[in-house]
Amino acid sequence: MIHNYLFLSIILFCLGIVGVISRRNVFTVFMSIELMLNAANLAFVAFSRIHQSMDGHVLAMMVMAVAAAEAALALAVVILLHKHKSKLDTNVFSLLKG
Amino acid sequence: MFADGLFLGFAVLAVLGAAGLILFRHPMNGAMSFVVTLIALAGLYALLSAKLIFALQLIVYAGAIMSLIVFIIMFLNIQPSDLPKEETKLLYIIGSLIAVFPIGMFLVKIVKSLPKSSTEIIGNNFGGVKQVGLLLFKDWLVPFEIVSILLLVSLIGAVILAGKREAVK
Numbered sequence: 001m002i003h004n005y006l007f008l009s010i011i012l013f014c015l016g017i018v019g020v021i022s023r024r025n026v027f028t029v030f031m032s033i034e035l036m037l038n039a040a041n042l043a044f045v046a047f048s049r050i051h052q053s054m055d056g057h058v059l060a061m062m063v064m065a066v067a068a069a070e071a072a073l074a075l076a077v078v079i080l081l082h083k084h085k086s087k088l089d090t091n092v093f094s095l096l097k098g
Numbered sequence: 099m100f101a102d103g104l105f106l107g108f109a110v111l112a113v114l115g116a117a118g119l120i121l122f123r124h125p126m127n128g129a130m131s132f133v134v135t136l137i138a139l140a141g142l143y144a145l146l147s148a149k150l151i152f153a154l155q156l157i158v159y160a161g162a163i164m165s166l167i168v169f170i171i172m173f174l175n176i177q178p179s180d181l182p183k184e185e186t187k188l189l190y191i192i193g194s195l196i197a198v199f200p201i202g203m204f205l206v207k208i209v210k211s212l213p214k215s216s217t218e219i220i221g222n223n224f225g226g227v228k229q230v231g232l233l234l235f236k237d238w239l240v241p242f243e244i245v246s247i248l249l250l251v252s253l254i255g256a257v258i259l260a261g262k263r264e265a266v267k
Contacts, residue, residue, distance in 0.1 A: 002217050005142065006209040008109045012135075014195075014202045015116040021197070022190035024182045027125035027171060031132050034163070035116055038139055041151075049146045050215045057230045058238045060151050064158050065245045069252035071163045075170045076260035082174055088125075089182035 005046040013039035026078050026088050030071075037067045101217070105145055111138035120191065123181060129168050136160040146217065148225040 012035060019032030041060045048056025078088075085092050111134055118131030140155040184190075223229050234242055 002215045003209055003212065004105060004109070005146065005217070006212075007206065008112065008142070010202055010205045010209065011113055012116055013205075014198045015113070015120060017198050017201070018191060018194045019116075019120040021194035022187060023120065024184055025123075025125055025128075027167070028119065028122075028128050031119055031125075031128060031167065035119065035132065035135065038136065038159070041155075042139060042142060045143055045146050045148045045151055048148070049217065050212075052220070052224065054225060054230050054233050055237070057148050057151050057225055058234050060148075061154060061230075061234070062238075062241060062245055064154060065249060068158065068163055069249050071166055072256040073252050073259070075166065076256040079170065079174070079260050086180070087182070088174075088176065088180055091182070 002046055002050055005049075006043060009039045009042040009046065012036075012042065024090050026081070026090055026093075029090060030074050030078070034067060034071070037063055101145055101219070104141065105217075108138040108141040108145070111135070112142070123184070124178070125171050125176065125181075126168070129164065129171060133160055133164050136164065145219070146225075147219045150225055150227050150230045 016032045016036035016039060019035065020029055023029055023032065041063050044056040044060045044063070046056075048054060081093055082088065115131045115133075115135030115138065119128045119135065122128040122131060136155065136159050140152050140160065143152040143155055
């Protein structure tokens with residue numbers, strides 16, 4: 001049953017949202033975002049299995065490339081913030097708060 | 099029947115890994131349990147007969163991206179005292195689960211309205227390198243080029259952000 005795959009994708013996506021909302025560690029928040037991207041990937045692949053067309057596979061590859069770009073930039077920002085504040089708490093990183 | 103058992107095993111592994119990512123205090127433990135999720139997802143892609151995505155998930159995600167994250171976590175040499183104190187973590191997790199619940203039920207309702215379809219593994223090179231590659235370079239050529247520009251931009255951005263030395267002092 002293809003529905004089970006989509007249910008699993010929903011569960012993983014919701015767990016990712018929970019991780020972003022409830023945790024304060026930068027790395028955990030970042031990996032929760034990656035978890036949400038992976039849940040979207042699973043939905044893409046499941047839908048492309050339903051329709052037996054491979055467009056979903058191509059989109060999943062695009063999402064992986066975007067995730068790689070995001071990982072490179074986000075980790076650079078984390079290193080910079082850790083250099084400045086030597087903390088990993090997202091509550092400390094409120095530089096834009098006027 | 100065998101595929102159903104495999105799906106159940108991979109699904110349980112994926113959810114357990116995701117729960118571990120949320121619950122572990124140290125990011126290294128979280129990253130390791132996230133790797134379990136990624137590998138289980140690769141198995142699910144194989145069950146959905148997406149052969150290329152299965153390989154890419156293992157090589158790019160579980161291999162490259164996660165090793166980059168783990169490398170950065172080790173590079174920063176995080177001590178337990180550096181971690182944020184999260185005394186109210188469980189409270190927040192329960193609260194956000196309650197907040198997310200309606201979204202999840204909404205999505206479940208959408209999925210239930212979809213027509214049923216089987217998940218038997220199909221042949222005909224569905225999801226193979228050649229077929230996906232032909233599709234990628236015929237119908238998806240412009241998005242592919244845009245993604246390549248995005249990767250170049252993120253490369254330059256990462257070098258500019260993390261490469262400065264004198265600006266930090």
